[in-house]
Amino acid sequence: MQRDDLTPADRARVADVTAPAADFSKAEPFELMQAGATTIKKLINADIFSHPSANLTFEGRQNFLIGNGLFRKDWVSAPSSTQASDGLGPLFNARSCQACHVKDGRGTIPGFEVxxxxxxxxxxxxxxxxxxxxxxxxxxxxxxxxxxxxxxxxxxxxxxxxxxxxxxxxxxxxxxxxxxxxxxxxxxxxxxxxxxxxxxxxxxxxxxxxxxxxxxxxxxxxRLAPPMIGLGLLEAIHENDILANAARVHADGVSGKPNWVHDGATGKRVLGRFNWKAAQPTVAQQSAVAFSNDMGLSTPMFPSHYGDCTPAQKQCFEMPHGAQPRLGDEEVPGRLMDFVATYSSNLAVPERRDIDDARVLAGKQVFYAANCIACHTPKYVTRRDAERPEHRFQLIWPYTDLLVHDMGDGLADGVSDGEANGREWRTPPLWGIGLTKTVNPQATWLHDGRARTLLEAILWHGGEAQASRDRVVAMSPAERADLIRFLESL
Incomplete structure (x- = not known):
């Protein structure tokens, strides 16, 4: 299963740099820049997930900033004197994208009282x-x-x-x-x-x-709103690299599968990559689905002005919509969607921290020894012909196979999404996970935020990940602490 964007010489180079680590006495080459040339080197603070890719052009940065404004703005119901910002609903969950993705990171759930x-x-x-x-x-x-x-x-x-x-x-x-x-x-x-x-x-x-x-x-x-960083790079991973993960024989009975879904732009059956069950194929479609379901806003891909209204909710279809004739037939016209997609595709991944620290290296070794990499595939080289130039031929370290896995009864929800069944979830990327609390101190982990700590998130793993989870339980306290220290460095 070869990539069609590489020469034989490129294939050999890619195979070499993406091979699993074997030496844990030092950091691997280029590991610091975990998102390749898009990686940002910035002061670590609550805005660390909100910067553009480091290698964006001047024009790209301008489009990113416009998309940022659209991502953050509050929409209002129609009709409104605030033209081009109305059309919210009739039913909705939030007034803005940023309301769910706090500072472009994870969403927030309440406390854990009984x-x-x-x-x-x-x-x-x-x-x-x-x-x-x-x-x-x-x-x-x-x-x-x-x-x-x-x-x-x-x-x-x-x-x-x-x-x-x-x-x-x-x-x-x-x-x-x-x-x-x-x-x-x-x-x-x-x-x-x-x-x-x-x-x-x-x-x-x-x-x-x-x-x-x-x-x-x-x-x-x-479903809790996930972090937004690195999405364009995940879209730029070659499909054959993801399918190779599915074909690979892993220990412990780990066997991820691709989620084949409908592409609203082409009408084709394609590989899903985004959301908690990999049910969306592109950043653009994921964004359009969120506008439709979360805010009730129409887009070229989902042109209904009534979002998730059903025939049983007749009043829904009697409400005014916010499309402006001078801008187009949709409440979020295609040009605005392009800005949002540029923004969402280029929220940069921060560089790693403490990659040469002895405890981080020890934690990386136990991460491998516990067979966590059976699902959390460490690294890829993105396509040479990726749609966006800034994402082309980058060595990246997202720690995901972008496949769905049976995660056991504890996490099962009984809901299918595409070809992912009620026990299957996409392997979430781990880059940036150590900065989660820096961006949102109230943030928690897993698809519904039930895990208050990284260790709790690990302990919820079941199904195909049961053996890895049990190895973590059996580790010495020092080994578990090193494992968490490694995750915090990502």
Whole structure:
């Protein structure tokens, strides 16, 4: 399975520089610049995830700054005197992109009291009704569409009343769809060396339903807004390198699979790379889906002005939209989407820290020894023919295979997304993970934010990652501390 963008000489060079580490006595060449020439060298502070790629051109930086303004601005409902900023809703989760991606990092969930109703907008609830063989009832096929599909087909579909995502807010004159209750149960875990940890197991319930009951078989899946850095570089990884990860034989029964999804721009079946289940193929489509589902804003890719409204919510379709005839048929026209995609593709990854530190190197060795790299593939060389010049032929260290894996019962949500089933999740990139709390002190980890620490996130691993998780449990306290020290250096 060879790359079509490389000469034979290039292939040999790429194979050499992307080979797994074998010497843990020192840092590897170029490891400091974990995002290649796009890596930024900046003062470490709360804005460290908000800088443009270091190698952007002057014009690229201008477009990045315009995209930054669009990413941060608050949208309002239509009609409004603030033209080109209206069209929010009718149903929505947030008024801006930045409201969920705090300083371009992870979103925030509330604290972990026994029972608490969150007011955070960053924790979204996906809704899905599983297929029922022989069923004749139909449910909406796409957000804001009156088209329906038979429930006997072998895919999950949205709730007939509430669609594919719960929107807890609505424009004036309409009720929101509901609110979220979370209850946590403490789960103690004994660790080798006399240590212990306590996991917080969440239980979710949707309350205050605004449009009547949900389907009795509906499954709900919380999804926390992930960090935004390095997305364009992930898109620039050659497809064959990702498929090679899927074909590779790993220890412990690890066997990731690609999630093949629909590309809204080309209509083709393509490799998914983005969101928690790799259900979106491009940064542009991921952005368009967020505008549609999270804010109810139309784009060229998803032109409905009514977002995730369903036929059961008739009032939704009676509300005015914010498209301006002088700008186009959509509330977020194509040119604005291009600026947002440029911004989202070029939020830079910071350089590594303490790569020669003895404890960091020891932690890297135990990371390898625990077989964490079976999913968290350390490095790639991006395509020579990547769409954006700044992303071409860069040695990068994202620590992900961009595949989905069975993560066990503890993390299962029962919701399919593309070809990823209810137990499968995409391996999240690890670059920047050590700066998570610097950017957002309230940030937590995993798809629903249940892990308060990196160690808790590891201890939630099950399924294909169970053996690696158990090795971490069996480590000495010093080895576990070194492992966390390595992760904090990323």
């Amino acid at each position: 029972s608490e109703r969150p007011d955070s907008v960053a924790l979204l609830m996906r809704l899905a009704v599983p297929p029922v063989p022989g069923a004749v009832a139909t449910v909406p096929q796409t957000p804001g569409s009156d088209k329906t599909v038979d429930r006997s087909q072998a895919v999950d579909v949205g709730d007939p009343v509430y669609g594919v995502q719960l929107q807890n807010f609505a424009v004036a004159g309409m009720p929101g769809e509901g609110s979220l209750d979370i209850q946590y149960t403490e789960v103690p875990v004994a660790l080798a060396g006399g240590e212990s940890a306590t996991l917080m197991a969440p239980r979710y319930r949707i309350a205050d339903l605004g449009y009547g009951p949900m389907h009795p078989d509906v499954q709900i899946s919380p």
